[in-house]
Amino acid sequence: MMISLPKQMNRELSQFKQYIALERGLSENTLDGYLHDCNLFGQFMIQLEINSFTLATPENAKQFLRHLEDLGISLSSRARYLSSLRGFYLFLVGNNNTSVNICELIDLPKSTRPLPDTLSAEDMNLLLLQPDVATPAGVRNRAILETLYACGLRVSEVCGLRQRDILREVEIIRVFGKGAKERIVPIGQSALTWIKKYQDEVRPLFAKPQVVNDDIVFLNQKGQKLTRMAIWNFVKQAANDSRLAKHIHPHTFRHSFATHLLEGGADLRAVQEMLGHANISTTQIYTHIDREYIKEVHKTFHPRS
Numbered sequence: 001m002m003i004s005l006p007k008q009m010n011r012e013l014s015q016f017k018q019y020i021a022l023e024r025g026l027s028e029n030t031l032d033g034y035l036h037d038c039n040l041f042g043q044f045m046i047q048l049e050i051n052s053f054t055l056a057t058p059e060n061a062k063q064f065l066r067h068l069e070d071l072g073i074s075l076s077s078r079a080r081y082l083s084s085l086r087g088f089y090l091f092l093v094g095n096n097n098t099s100v101n102i103c104e105l106i107d108l109p110k111s112t113r114p115l116p117d118t119l120s121a122e123d124m125n126l127l128l129l130q131p132d133v134a135t136p137a138g139v140r141n142r143a144i145l146e147t148l149y150a151c152g153l154r155v156s157e158v159c160g161l162r163q164r165d166i167l168r169e170v171e172i173i174r175v176f177g178k179g180a181k182e183r184i185v186p187i188g189q190s191a192l193t194w195i196k197k198y199q200d201e202v203r204p205l206f207a208k209p210q211v212v213n214d215d216i217v218f219l220n221q222k223g224q225k226l227t228r229m230a231i232w233n234f235v236k237q238a239a240n241d242s243r244l245a246k247h248i249h250p251h252t253f254r255h256s257f258a259t260h261l262l263e264g265g266a267d268l269r270a271v272q273e274m275l276g277h278a279n280i281s282t283t284q285i286y287t288h289i290d291r292e293y294i295k296e297v298h299k300t301f302h303p304r305s
Contacts (some may be wrong), residue, residue, distance in 0.1 A: 008049040013053075016091050027178055037084035037157050037272045053088070054098040061085060061102045101178045113135055117252050118259045123244055124149060130238035136202040137221070141234050143194040144218055144226075149252060150191035151175070152257030152275055155228045162215040163199070168192055177276040185274050 005013070014036060019038040020031055038053075044064045044154075045056055068078050082103060089101040119127065128145050132138035147158060157175050167189075173187050195217070207213060208223030216225045220236070231250055239248035247251075261271050272280050 003043055003046055003070065005042045005046070008052040010093055012097060013038060013042070015095065015097075016088055019095075020087075027156070027180060030178065033080070033166065034084045034087065037081045038088045040081070041085055054092060056102055058100075058102045058106065058267060061106055065106070065108070082106060082108060114232070117247055117249075118256045119244070119246065119248070119252060121260060122254075123242075123246070124260075125257055127238055127242050127244065127248065130241045131234070136205055137234075139194070139202045140198050140218060140300075141238070143191070143198040144231060145235070145238065145253070146191040146194045147187070148253035149257055150188045151185045152254045154178075154254065155231050158218065158231065159226055159228055160214075161217045163217050164215060166192075166195065168196070169171070175276065179278065181247065183273065183276045 005089055007264055016038065017031065017035055020034060036126060039060075041056075041064055042053065044067060045051075045053070045060065048060060048063075050060065059141060065078055086101065086103040089103055090096070092098045093101050128142070128149065131141040131145065133142050144158060147161070148155075149154065151173060153161075154177065155173060160176060161173065161258050165176075167173065171187055171189070171192065175183050175185055177183060181251060185206065199217070203217075206219040206221055206223055211223035212217055213223060216282075218226045220226050220230060228250075234252050235248065235252075239246075242248075258275060260272050261274075262268070268280065268284065
């Protein structure tokens, strides 16, 4: 159960929230993640009878990370907590709340990034066929799945897609990703066809005059913007219906999008741009999958393999 933070801690978090929202221009999801991580550290500090973030020490931060490890929190998640706290204390130092960034010299063991789950083109086609397009929700869900795969979007990007961002004539969409960064992504005819069917036949049924939807493309049946969890749920349903023996989630479409492009000979930089990766090293993980594919081809077809 979450404990209410002392006034001083709430004040420090409120200042940080204002800073990252206005100065850093971070997305709402990233902002919520930072605040959640710092709040949990605050909860831990209360148990140590420390009522201000500025009174915490490097040893307290290490204790917190060990506590997370004892709870079974993964190394990658602990690294995220540490990153959030570093950013928070960097702000506190810059704001003259404290003179020491207690997380500056703390390091965690390096984790090896696992290869993302991907589907073959055949399995992807099977998955796309799962929504019942005889129903309004099924048409919408098919349009969303097609968009996820056609453009390699994050779930939050699909949820935030506006009608004015779909430039049908030139077959591109305008996407606002992490940190509200804009990028242009091509979109194929299949996805455009299903989006148009949804917009013409279903969206007018879902949109409600009394509900402000801010031109959002994909709505629920109450006329509201679809949540990320709603998309997670129907992707899970489609995966179950397809009976594919794989762990499938919305990001699987993004992984498969990148992998299939690279397998087809796409330039790594072009894929980086479409995915909206700031660093090409993030995109390079998909080249490892591509190498596995090449090795499998060699093993299957080479007479001396």
